Amino acid sequence: MDRLWTHARLATMTGDGLGIVEDGAIACRDGRIAYVGPASRAPDAAETIDCAGRWITPGLIDCHTHLVHAGNRSSEWAMRLAGVSYEEIARAGGGIVATMRATRAADEAALVAAALPRLDALLAEGVTTIEIKSGYGLTLDDELKMLRAARALEGERAVRVAATLLGAHALPPEYAGRADAYVDLVSEAMIPAAVGLADAVDAFCEGIGFSPAQTERVFRAARTAGLPVKLHAEQLSALHGASLAAAYGALSADHLEHADEADVRAMAEAGTVAVLLPGAYYFMRETQKPPVDLLRRHGVAIALATDCNPGTSPTTSLLLMLNMGATLFGLTVEEALRGVTVHAARALGLGGEIGTLEAGKACDLVLWDISEPADLVYRIGFNPLSARVKDGRCC
Ligand code: DI6
Numbered sequence: 356m357d358r359l360w361t362h363a364r365l366a367t368m369t370g371d372g373l374g375i376v377e378d379g380a381i382a383c384r385d386g387r388i389a390y391v392g393p394a395s396r397a398p399d400a401a402e403t404i405d406c407a408g409r410w411i412t413p414g415l416i417d418c419h420t421h422l423v424h425a426g427n428r429s430s431e432w433a434m435r436l437a438g439v440s441y442e443e444i445a446r447a448g449g450g451i452v453a454t455m456r457a458t459r460a461a462d463e464a465a466l467v468a469a470a471l472p473r474l475d476a477l478l479a480e481g482v483t484t485i486e487i488k489s490g491y492g493l494t495l496d497d498e499l500k501m502l503r504a505a506r507a508l509e510g511e512r513a514v515r516v517a518a519t520l521l522g523a524h525a526l527p528p529e530y531a532g533r534a535d536a537y538v539d540l541v542s543e544a545m546i547p548a549a550v551g552l553a554d555a556v557d558a559f560c561e562g563i564g565f566s567p568a569q570t571e572r573v574f575r576a577a578r579t580a581g582l583p584v585k586l587h588a589e590q591l592s593a594l595h596g597a598s599l600a601a602a603y604g605a606l607s608a609d610h611l612e613h614a615d616e617a618d619v620r621a622m623a624e625a626g627t628v629a630v631l632l633p634g635a636y637y638f639m640r641e642t643q644k645p646p647v648d649l650l651r652r653h654g655v656a657i658a659l660a661t662d663c664n665p666g667t668s669p670t671t672s673l674l675l676m677l678n679m680g681a682t683l684f685g686l687t688v689e690e691a692l693r694g695v696t697v698h699a700a701r702a703l704g705l706g707g708e709i710g711t712l713e714a715g716k717a718c719d720l721v722l723w724d725i726s727e728p729a730d731l732v733y734r735i736g737f738n739p740l741s742a743r744v745k746d747g748r749c750c
Pocket residue numbers: 450451454524559587590635664665666667668
């Protein structure tokens with residue numbers, strides 16, 4: 356064995372709860388977990404780290420972000436504080452289109468440079484895998500540029516990136532009144548060109564985004580290209596995009612504030628993960644909460660993510676999302692912690708690779724200076740990280 360972390364309290368996230376192992380150990384070889392279990396039965400290793408009773412969780416997974424983008428929209432937020440609505444700003448040419456203009460003007464290197472401080476903030480809190488969407492380029496070249504910038508971050512930091520094509524994020528001005536023609540561009544040009552660069556395809560199924568029929572055209576093109584799908588669904592209204600996503604075997608349906616029992620039942624049958632985004636709910640001062648009780652009753656896996664984006668969720672704190680998931684949406688400590696580990700991994704189709712402390716998976720760990728796992732959900736604005744490990748190496 357290359358390295359052994361011993362005398363630790365493990366929250367493996369296996370089973371249905373936290374999968375706790377008191378006085379446990381984790382050994383790795385070639386970046387993979389080779390042993391998880393009692394310290395008393397741990398194998399020898401070239402390097403041994405005595406964790407002195409510290410807690411170890413799987414590396415945290417932020418499964419829904421718009422981390423790569425250019426520009427700044429704090430001035431729009433000041434307008435929203437003065438009573439101008441998100442929709443009014445969008446109709447006046449601000450919102451996503453404002454970020455689109457800045458992102459089109461930025462080259463790949465500038466997008467990487469702009470994303471790095473946001474990425475570093477997430478890594479400092481123990482994130483080892485991050486999902487990053489395109490969606491602010493809205494032309495073939497600019498969407499591919501965004502996906503390349505997302506991928507390039509893996510060369511800049513010790514992080515795994517899952518890249519998602521979100522060409523169907525908003526209608527660019529040059530396609531005003533021609534939404535179906537833009538959906539042609541997404542379906543017939545962007546998706547085929549993104550094969551090999553994107554790991555999944557997403558869309559914004561909403562009144563101010565794309566209709567279920569247009570979303571389905573995007574899904575059909577993704578299926579033809581062999582790419583899995585996920586969906587921004589039921590964020591602002593009930594269009595039943597979540598049911599459509601489930602019908603296409605989506606990895607996840609995200610937001611879900613307006614999802615109903617039919618949507619939840621469809622998600623349960625398809626194994627589609629519910630990704631809840633409390634940062635957007637909070638920042639937009641929404642009042643409609645996602646149907647957590649329905650999700651529980653039907654056994655839908657719940658994940659949590661930052662939705663890091665300049666318009667509705669300008670946060671780079673996944674730990675804060677843990678607290679908001681519990682405080683705002685009523686998640687339990689176990690649900691919140693599983694939401695940024697094992698369930699977040701499933702939302703990215705990476706359940707066999709990351710998300711739990713099990714032999715054979717990537718050795719992505721976080722050591723925490725906490726007394727109990729609940730400390731990670733309870734505290735607001737406090738980071739008890741002791742060490743972050745990616746592929747068996749401290750980073
Ligand atoms: N839903 C959201 O909350 C973000 N995108 C989406 O589909 C908003 C993105 C932005 O305002 O820049």
